């Protein structure tokens with residue numbers, strides 16, 4: 148009994164909060180979720196699911212689309228440059244977590260850094276003001292990962308589900324049969 152069973156060694160170490168990356172829309176002086184009206188007027192947020200087919204506090208539910216979303220990797224440097232409203236940043240997430248191919252859904256999230264825009268104009272001032280209001284740092288894109296690492300741990304790539312699962316298996320089987 149000197150070695151742990153393999154399954155235990157491979158179990159995710161989710162003691163640390165998980166790092167995620169996402170974008171928001173800057174509406175007035177408040178960050179808002181891109182695909183719904185959730186306002187991030189505080190640094191941390193907990194998800195509820197009042198409309199789901201499950202207990203509203205058990206979020207995210209496997210069969211539902213609820214929870215707070217983030218990507219495993221930072222959004223491309225230019226992804227937030229297309230409009231004045233888009234702001235990128237890093238969060239840490241904890242509680243119930245669902246891992247997907249390119250990102251995750253979680254029960255709780257806290258903003259740890261916002262990304263400074265490429266432009267030097269009023270958008271940059273707005274991002275700095277929001278960061279100041281939330282009490283988080285605003286850093287250039289190239290520093291986002293290192294700042295996030297001070298607050299949590301990335302999901303190891305071995306734990307991430309494959310981006311495409313079923314079609315690959317199906318075509319492989321099909322080619323064996325034919």
Ligand SMILES: [Zn+2]
Nearest residue numbers: 196199211213
């Ligand atoms: Zn739900």
